[in-house]
Amino acid sequence: MTDPTADLLPQGLEDRLPASARALTAARRAVLDTMDGWGYDRVIPPLVEFEASMAQRMGDGRASGAATRRMFRFTDPASLRTLALRSDMTAQVGRIAATSLAHAPRPLRLCYAGETATIASDQLDPARQRLQLGAELVGSDGVAAAAEMVGLAVEALGAAGARGVSVDFTLPDLVDTLAAEAFPLAPERIDAVRRxxxxxxxxxLRDVGGKAYLPLLYAAGPFDEAVERLAAIDAGGALASRIAGLREIAAKAGGKARLTLDPTERHGFEYQSWFGFTLYAEGVRGTLGRGGTYRIGGSDEAATGFTLYIDPLVDALGAAPAGDLLYLPLGHDTETGARMRAVGWRTLAALGDGEDPVLLGCTHRLDGGEARPL
Incomplete structure (x- = not known):
């Protein structure tokens, strides 16, 4: 008896059929072309690495432990060491920057694209395999680097087809900065206040001893209004440089995206330093990416970068049209077929008598060396 479940895919995994795959490929190419245009060189890390190496690059012990538990792991028969299937490519790019490209001039601009997989999905996104694209500016985490990353991310999403892009800024180390002096907190209370x-x-927030932090809850919303509320908080100048940085980044965004500010947002920014941002677009459910400043695990080198997950964008945009397809009948001149492909035609060569080119999706037929509409 045939097993009806034999061809089922695991939960969170799916096939992309031609129209959907075509749309995703076009969006991926557009993002990579944009990054290339900004001077970012592409690197291609391996799909699998030693687990210990990945863990080292993913941050401190607690962070790396949580991250590696989300990865598929297995034993390498050659070395008998534990391998891991990547769940994130940022750490791999950090490894490349710290090893093979350690002596390359800084700032070093790298970009990447590849598939990632996780053991379990999160509550808001059922996918366990995703296309990840991103850019990393290694050697700088200042305002200029952050502004470049925001500008590049917005332009890349626009090239991929996103409309109405919005960017939400945050200050991941805000509590640590204020707790040091302006709004003192006992070390054991910091995590509770953040939460x-x-x-x-x-x-x-009052109950955990964070009364002084209450004004931060209201310094969120459209950027211009929110940053003014943040600046009005009397923190003894502790936030002055960060607020100035936010304003400079926003000014350089140049009206290319809607800007908002949520200075206390920490979800997804646990390992960023002073600046972070989240990317959204009209008509697309959930986030399309995150970025910010950070330190590369293992080398502690300053860096700024972002990650994009464009599958939801492609799904929202719908299937890409196939475009014109030229039917090459039996006995056609192969040199003519090659010439047509060279000038941009997609061609489909006949394999036998009785084929219906229209049924096969063709829009034109090669006739006398010319493309004739069907």
């Missing part, structure tokens, strides 16, 4: 700020729970 309640993230959940926007004013009552709980």
């Amino acid at each position: 309640e700020l993230d959940s926007k729970d004013a009552g709980a």
Whole structure:
């Protein structure tokens, strides 16, 4: 008896059929072309690496432990060491920058694209395999680097077809900065204050000793208004440089995207340093990417970068049209077929009598060395 489940795919994995695959390929190419235009050189890390190496590059022990538990792991029969299937490519690019390209001039601009997989999906996104694209500016985490990353990310999404792009800024180390002096906190209270700020729970924030942090809850919204509310908080100048940086980054965005500010947002920014941003687009559910400043795990070199996950964008845009397809009948001149492909035609060569070129999706037929509409 035939097993009806034999061809089922695992949860969170799916095939992309021709129209969908065509759309994703076009969007991927557009993003990579944009990055190339900004001077970012592409690197292609391997799909599998030693787990220990990946863990080292993913941050501190707690962070790396959580990250590696999300990766498929297995034993390498050659070395008998544990291998991991990548769940994120950023750490791999950091390894390349710190090893093979350690002596390359800084700032070093790299970009990448590849598939990633995780053991389990998160609650908001059921996918366990995703196309990840990104850019990393290694050797700089200042305002100029952050502004370049925001500009590049917005332009790349636009090239991929996104409309109405919005960028939400955040300050991942805000609590640590204020707790050091302006709004002192005992070390054991810092995580609790971060948590309640993230959940926007004013009552709980008071309960954990974060009363002084309450004004931060209201410094969120459209950028111009939110940054003014943030600047009005009397923090003894502790936030002055960060606010100036935010304003400069926003000014350089030049009206190319809608800008918002949520200075206490931490979800997805646990390992960023002073600046982070999230990317959205009209008609697309959820986030399309995140970026910010950070330190490369293992080498502690300053860097700024972003990651894009464009599958939801492609799904929202719908299938890409196939375009014109030229039917090459039996006995056609092969040199003519090659010439037609050289000038941009997609061709489909006949394999036998009785074929219906229209049924096969062709829009034109080669006739006398010319393309004739069907």
